[in-house]
Amino acid sequence: MDVISAIKKRSSCRDFKKTQIKNEDLNLLMDAALASPTAINLQDLKINVVQDANLIHDISQECFRLMDEKVKKRMQDRKADSIFYNAPTVFILSSPKTIYSDLNAGIVAQSLCIAAESLGLASCIIGMAAPAFAKTNPNNLKNRLDMADDECFCVSVAIGYANSKKLPHEFNYNQIRGFF
Numbered sequence: 001m002d003v004i005s006a007i008k009k010r011s012s013c014r015d016f017k018k019t020q021i022k023n024e025d026l027n028l029l030m031d032a033a034l035a036s037p038t039a040i041n042l043q044d045l046k047i048n049v050v051q052d053a054n055l056i057h058d059i060s061q062e063c064f065r066l067m068d069e070k071v072k073k074r075m076q077d078r079k080a081d082s083i084f085y086n087a088p089t090v091f092i093l094s095s096p097k098t099i100y101s102d103l104n105a106g107i108v109a110q111s112l113c114i115a116a117e118s119l120g121l122a123s124c125i126i127g128m129a130a131p132a133f134a135k136t137n138p139n140n141l142k143n144r145l146d147m148a149d150d151e152c153f154c155v156s157v158a159i160g161y162a163n164s165k166k167l168p169h170e171f172n173y174n175q176i177r178g179f180f
């Protein structure tokens, strides 16, 4: 699949099959993450690859425990009992907090989503996992990912095969301001 098609075809999947992704695809996804640029080429982002179903479950449960009622209702409406929508592979991006850490992580997240799309896999960027790793949460799961004290959760990406998937969102051309 060419890159532009993969970018345009990608949409967030909130209904994954349990089937695990192939190891060869996992290797390509890890390469796509590592090929992503980081500010000053520091490469200081940690790319935690999680396929341990118990760990994925525990992270999700901790987020559900702290979730406010409005978000809980949204998850119920989506018939979702996991913040990762049962995806079998989750990339959790973490880093020492710098002015660029979230931007670096965002770039890796999109690289992962586009690479996944090109491999016939589905993805969803998940910011909602943050409370499970918050320093202010005494029950945080940072130690389960060997995260250092100064390491912060940036964002996560759920990846797997889609059971069902919505169409890509409509483009809003008002977002573009042209100076030609």
Ligand SMILES: Cc1cc2nc3c(=O)[nH]c(=O)nc-3n(C[C@H](O)[C@H](O)[C@H](O)COP(=O)(O)O)c2cc1C
Pocket (backbone or CB within 6 Å): 010, 011, 012, 013, 014, 124, 125, 126, 127, 128, 129, 155, 167, 168, 169
């Ligand atoms: C930084 C970021 C965080 C997101 N966090 C979540 C999340 O926690 N849960 C979720 O279901 N979707 C999450 N999304 C997906 C967005 O809701 C989705 O990208 C948006 O609705 C547009 O839909 P599309 O991805 O299909 O184009 C996140 C997206 C981004 C960019």
